[in-house]
Amino acid sequence: MEDSMQTLTVAYSLLALVLGVVIGWLLYKSRSIRELQDMVDERVAQLRARTIEETKSEIQRTLTSDLEDKVREELKEKLKADVEEEVQRTARKLESDAETKAQERIRAAEKEAKELLSAAKKEMQEETASRRQELEKSEARLTQRASSLDAREEKLEKRTQELATKDAELMGTSRKLKDREAEIEAKSAGIQAELERVAGLSADAARTELVESLTGEAKLEAAKVARQYEEEAIEEADRRAKKVIATSVQRWAGEYVAERAVTVVPIPNDEIKGRIIGREGRNIRALEAATGIDIIIDDTPEAVMVSGFDPVRRQVARISLEKLISDGRIHPSRIEEVVEKTSAEVESQIKEYGERAAFELGIHNLHIDLIKLVGRLQFRTSYGQNMWSHSIEVGFLCGMMAAELGLNVKHARRAGLLHDIGKALTHENDGPHALVGAEIAKRCGEHEVVRNAIAAHHNEEPQNSAIAHLVIAADALSGARPGARREVLGTYIKRLEDLERISQEFEGVEKAFAVQAGREIRVMVENSRVTDDQAFVLSKEIAAKIESELTYPGQIKVCVIRETRSVDYAR
Structure with a gap:
């Protein structure tokens, strides 16, 4: 009997497990109530039939060995009824639970559907309100535009009416003018005929005579106006020139004079x-x-x-x-x-100076006018440098460089000697001294290479030969030679002071001395604050600042000195 109860318990447990799996699967799938009910009924029927058969066979096997046939039959009938009743009760319970869970699922779905519907309605209302506002704005703009178009249409109608009125007036005026023109033509023809009869001239002859008369008067008036403007221009130019000269003289250093x-x-x-x-x-x-x-x-x-x-x-x-x-x-x-x-x-001294310069350079067949101009340079200076000596130096330098380069030495010396002859005439001729000198050299029959070298040594025209570049280099070398040129004392002293001031503005500089007449600046730096590499950089920085702030002839050497002292005592 105990074995039978255990068997029933196992059967019930197995049935409950199967039903739980079925219900869980049904809930997971979320099917409709009808489909779920049909599946549950069908599954319950299958389980009922299978459980009954299995129970029957199990009971039959169990009771076969212990009970008599009669008892077995009675128990079979009784157990069969109990099992059927239990199965039906369990099935009803499972069916009720499944229906309850399905109802809950349906209510949750309905609630979610209501929430979604509410959100959709809210979104639709917001979108509708936004579109309504846009439509209202568009409607307002259209209304404003329509009113503007109406006003413009009214203005156009008024304008059209005014134009029509003016057109009618112009048409009437045009007709009047045509009539008036016809009357004037008729009167003009009559007057012209009367004039031709009285004067004895045709219309063409009278027109020609009138044009000639007017042309003569116009020429006289134009000449009068041109002369007036010319006189005013001369007076204005003279006044401005005097002003410029006066200003320049006032600003120029008196020491120079x-x-x-x-x-x-x-x-x-x-x-x-x-x-x-x-x-x-x-x-x-x-x-x-x-x-x-x-x-x-x-x-x-x-x-x-x-x-x-x-x-x-x-x-x-x-x-x-x-x-x-x-x-x-x-x-x-x-x-x-x-x-x-x-x-x-x-004049005789001037000629002698010119001949001496040509003799020193070994230049022959020099035109007498050029000899005199070279001699006049004895009395001219540039930054304190005598131009006669400067021209001889440039001639020698050009000749030596030309010899080194294998160029024509004679042409180089002539170009170097004559490159500044225009300065002898700058107070008599207008224009740059280089072009003035080149023009004189051309008139005196000098070679084109010499003429171009004279004209191009200050870049007034392009250099057409290597000798022209040699003249530029020699001119710079002669002017940059230490002691060659002097300056106004005040300007010279100020330049020296500026050199020392600029050098002492840099960090680490202890002292600065301008030497060699301002051609060199020696800068003493502190050993502990400036290294050898920094001294090299410092020299370049000082040179760059001097180039940007000062004006000077030639070049200035910047020498940075860093001294290292080692001291000891012998005892």
Whole structure:
């Protein structure tokens, strides 16, 4: 009996497990109530039939060995009824549970569907409101545009009406004008015929005569206006030129005039000053008129100053004044005689200087005008450098470089000697001295290579030969030679001060000294603050700053000195 109960328990457990699996599977699939019910009924029927058969066979096997046939039959019937009842009860319970879970599932689905529907409605309402606002804005814009178009249409209608009115008025005016034109033509024809009859001229002849008369009057008026403008332009140019010159003279250093345009003539005593001035100043006026130079007699003891920008005239005035003082006879006729003789002597000196320069360079067949111009350079300076000596130096340098390069030495020396002859005439001719000198050399029959070298040594025209480049290099070398050129004292001192100031602005610099007339700056640096590599960089930085801030001839050497001292004592 106990075995039978255990068997029933196993059977019930197996049935419950199977039903649980079926219900779980059915719930997982979320099918509809009808499908779930059909599947449950069908599965329950199958399980019921299979369980009953299995139970029957198990009970039959169990009772076969223990019970009699009769008891077995009774138990079989009884167990069969109990099993059927239990199975039906279990099936009903499972069916009820499945229906309950299905209802819950349906309610959850309905709730989710309601939430989704509510969200969809809310979104639809928001979208509808947004579209409604856009439509309202579009409607407002369309309404505004429609009103604007209506106003424009009204204006166009008014404009059209006004144009139609004006068109009608113009048509009437045009007809009146045509009628008036016809009347004028008729009257003009009559007047023309009357004029031809009275004057005896045809219309073409009268027109030609009228044009000629008007042309002559127009020419006279144009000439009058052109002359007026020309006079005004000359007056304006003269006024502006005076202003520019006055401004330039005021800004230019007075030391330059004192050093370059004034020559001091010593006199034995101050009594000579009165004789030089003469009665009512006639002697000094005669001397100034003959030489074209200003004679300045002031309180300077035992000295008379000769002032002028033309160095040749200033030389003539100086020599003439010295002769008059030594001779003692100072009166207008004697002054003119002495000035004339001195001018001839100076011209002779000029020629001698030119010939000497050509002889030193070995230049032959030089035109006499070029010889005189080279001699005049003896009395010209540039930054304190004598231009005659400078030209000879450039000629020698050009010749030596041409010899090294295998070029024509004669052409190189001629070009070097003549490259600055334009400076002898810059006070008489307009334009750059290079072009003026090139034009003179061309007139005097110099070779094209020489002419181009003269014209191109300051890049006024392109260099057409290697000799032109040699002239540029030699000119720079002669001007950059230490001591070759002098400057105005104030400018020179200021440049030295600026060199030292710029050098001392850098960190680590202890002292700075400008030497070699400003051609070299020596910078002493602190050993502990500046290394050897930094000293190398410092020299380049100082040189770059000097190039950017100062103006100077030639080049300036920057020498940075870093000193290392080792000290010890012998005891």
